[in-house]
Amino acid sequence: MTLASRLLHTRSLVRAPIWLYRAGLGFVLGPRFLLMRHRGRVSGEPRSVVLEVTDRPAADRIIVVAGTGPKAQWYRNVLVEPRVLVSTGFRRDARARARALTPDDAAAVLQRYASEHPRAWSALRRVLSEWAEPLAAATGERRWERVVPVVELRLLG
Numbered sequence: 001m002t003l004a005s006r007l008l009h010t011r012s013l014v015r016a017p018i019w020l021y022r023a024g025l026g027f028v029l030g031p032r033f034l035l036m037r038h039r040g041r042v043s044g045e046p047r048s049v050v051l052e053v054t055d056r057p058a059a060d061r062i063i064v065v066a067g068t069g070p071k072a073q074w075y076r077n078v079l080v081e082p083r084v085l086v087s088t089g090f091r092r093d094a095r096a097r098a099r100a101l102t103p104d105d106a107a108a109v110l111q112r113y114a115s116e117h118p119r120a121w122s123a124l125r126r127v128l129s130e131w132a133e134p135l136a137a138a139t140g141e142r143r144w145e146r147v148v149p150v151v152e153l154r155l156l157g
Contacts, residue, residue: 023029026092027090034053034062034064034088035049036051036064036073037087038098041080061153063101065114070151082097083096096153097153099151100149101150101152104146
């Protein structure tokens with residue numbers, strides 16, 4: 001397991017930025033990150049996660065990737081309840097709807113990210129391919145990028 005993967009699986013480290021957003025200081029993380037508030041698919045309880053923004057194809061659309069794969073709790077939760085709240089920059093608690101992208105669209109997002117951010121892609125690719133390559137092989141998928149969960153958050157106003 002790479003260092004980046006270990007860090008992504010360290011709960012206290014991953015959850016630390018949530019406190020910045022709760023204190024109204026999320027803007028210090030800039031536009032590359034967002035806080036998404038969602039509901040637990042079983043409990044219905046509110047949950048929060050800070051995610052890296054992969055793309056912003058329009059003012060009302062934000063793309064994020066489930067870096068730890070399809071078993072990521074936030075990803076599984078938004079598949080069941082797509083209504084979420086998004087905080088990014090100085091914008092707080094914007095209503096949004098989450099939608100999983102198709103495998104082709106997800107692969108295109110990752111390809112675009114790789115060409116636009118080669119240094120960041122180098123680290124992200126190692127983390128993603130660690131779990132995605134075995135999953136792709138097990139499902140018969142030739143391109144591992146097609147099994148990476150990519151989600152569009154459409155801001156609603």
